[in-house]
Amino acid sequence: MTSTPLLDREFLEKLERLAIRWQKSFAGLVGGHNRSRFPGAGQEFLDHRHFHHGDDLRAVNWRAYLRLEKLFLKMFQVEPRVPVRMLLDVSASMTAHGGDKFDYARRLAASLCYVGLVRLDAIEVHGFSNRLGHRIFSNGGRHRFPTVMDGLSALQAGGATDYLAVVREFIGTYSQRGLVIIISDFMDDGNCERALQYLSDYGHELMLLQVWADEDRTPPWTGELELRDAETGAGLKLDFDDEARQRYTRAFDEYADAIQTMAHRSGGRYAGIATSMPLENVIFGDLIRMRGIA
């Protein structure tokens, strides 16, 4: 557990007016603040349909019956409590370049948890690398936030990322569809797009938050470099100059674009976040623009 809190009180107060948003409608429990296209036992009128045997008589529109002598049933919008799950990358790549990414990702996760807690949403947070890690359950209102923050602070980074294994385990664990927020640098040597697509095809709505350090996108070094992969330990020796830096940045941007395209194509959302950007600007700027929160 870290000695200093991940988020300060002033910042948390600013977060209280926000709410996590999702675009798909999921069948779920009544409650919450996101409207659903499914009819059910809600408060707000949706439509009429013919009465069938066994329907609840309390929903019959008796005024229409008096006028038309036919039984019509009023249908209401369901306000479901959609399951929100958050996958936080705790692989070794998050600790490269001084560990800024890992700290930033934890603070971002804590912020979203607090937003959910204020709106009485239930959020399950999992750290992951090559499998799902310990679960941190965030529900029950804002007074439960210290427990969540302690759980996030206690997370330890390490291991190599294996998105396919993680997605397979996730689907096996959670059959109920919902919103899946993935906070990661998405830097694995495999093909994480395929795994994410698999998750989306299963019916989950994806919110991908790609966190990178400045060194990840534009390495500042020049000359002869001896590189080592933080996750796999693989090495590479190369000469690196300005031209090579441009090629590197171009490749990085293409990869980020590919993840973004995959997210949008599957009805999800994507935000690329550099750790040099203040967290407050990201929450109240990028995440609101992408309609991840409102």
Next chain:
Amino acid sequence: MFLLNLSLLQFATLFGAVSAISVALYLLDRSRRKQVVSTLRFWVAAEQPAVAARRRRIQQPWSLVLQLASMLLLLLAIAQLRFGAIEQAGRDHVIVLDSSAWMAARSGNRTLMDAARQTARQYLRALPARDRVMLVRADALATPATAFESDRNKVEAAIQSTQPGSTALNLDQAFDFARHIQAQSGRRAGEIAFVGTGRTAERDPGAAAPPRNLRVLLVPDAVENAGLRKIGMRRSAADPDLWEIYVSAHNYGPRARQAVLSLDFGPPSAGRMAAGSRTLVLPPGGDAEASFEYRTAAAGILGVRMTPHDAFNADDQAELELPAQPRLSVTVYSNEPDLLKPALSASPRVSAAYRKPEEYRPNDPGLVILDRFIPPQRPAADSIWIDPPALGSPIPVRQTVEQVPFARWDAGHPAAAGLRARDFKLDHASVFETAPGDGRIGEVDAGPVIVARSGKPKIVVFGFHPALSALRYELATPLLFANLLRWVSPEIFRRWEVAGGSVGAVRLVLDDDTAAKDVTVTAEDGSAVPFTLRDRTLDFFSGAPGSVRVLTGDREYMYSLTLPQLWDTRWTPPADVRRGIPRFAPSLAPAADWWPWLALLGGAGLLAEWLLFGRFRIARFVSRRRLVRRTAEPVEVGR
């Protein structure tokens, strides 16, 4: 062509070191940098084509060559490369001006210092204008008055403001200093010109020979001087009010002299009374001593004068501060004062008053002795309680014993120092319950019967009456009382020695039993004076007139160092040394100064190298700009 600031060897060493550092940094910069990254997938795409890598390796050695050439130019600029004959370059001279105490002596209608200043100015004006000059004032310490200066006015002002000091000339140290400072200046060494009388303190026979570039400008002096050299005073061991005074005088001249020593004494502000006089016959170059005795218990100033005066008045008179003789006032409350009178009348520094217990006053000063008597209010001063009743004893009585043999003395406590008597019995004694920190001076087997409690006020308690017990027959009794009085008021029994002498180094041989931790040396303003203590010999140095106190346990030495320190020997310069005011060759055309151009070229070379090969810096700058631009852009989301 020559280097003004550095020798060729120094230049080669410096350039070698700089080159080695440059090559090492170059190789380090070009060596592979080890880095841990998040993933290698983008690096593979950024790998450098082989053609580009080969081209860069060909170009990189030129970067090193350019760096080394630029460093060479900058070093040449620092070394002040000059074209032309080396003789055209200026030289650095040092004028060692004698500022010893003897320079205050008069020679005709002016002092020796005036003559030395005039000679130094003449020498200064004879030097070529391109030369630089440093003035060093030399007495016991060599002190630079200026840096190497081209501005003659500054040096002249320093010469003019030079005044005679209080110490004798240390010529060897002055020459060493001048030689050292000349070697460090980096320019061509000029002359070391000594201006003075050459009368020095005692010289070390193993001292180095005078420098080869020495020029001697001796100031003639007529030595007809006799003066005080040392004054010593101490209180007589038999009579503490009697001062024994010892005065030593020295005749520096070649003829015998007769002089009158006169003493006077009085308070600092009021007039003084004559305290004695004596006529001395001083042999040529020899010493004569005289002894005086003067009785006083008061503090004051003792003046010593020698007449008739001569050309150097400063050593004809001295003043010493005499401390007062303090006394310890003891008040004894007893119905049988005769029992204690022998013990208290032994010391002349103790004045005892005897009163009945009914006349008790709690505010008596000094020391209070309570004989088998508990007062209604404890005394505010230090006190000795003799056989107090158990109820009211300042130290609780644990038990009472009878017919017990005395067991032991606490040899570690100052109040029991030197006490040996043990073969006696106590008919009746109280054994005390001591607290931590209490001194158990005397004990029987059941516990302490004489206890000393330090603090403020100090308390000593006897569990028996020493004059009514078997102890009264022992030699230890007066010794025990003397120890107790000394322990209670150590400042009263401190022994004083007063000495008058000349400023400079002072050596003092201490008593055998003096512990190094008990020694403190302080100036008259209370500041600590550095000293060394080897075996029993204490040495310290005082460079200015004043008084110095040396405290060693129960002994205090007061040094009134008001006499000037005069010379011991006359230095005879070697025959081959240059003398007199020189005539230098007329000024030649100055050698060409190239260092600004060399510095500019060196700087330009480094700049060019940075622009051409400083890929690391440029790349970092570019990457930082791009990074800033990227992070400032809003990220495309929510499409």
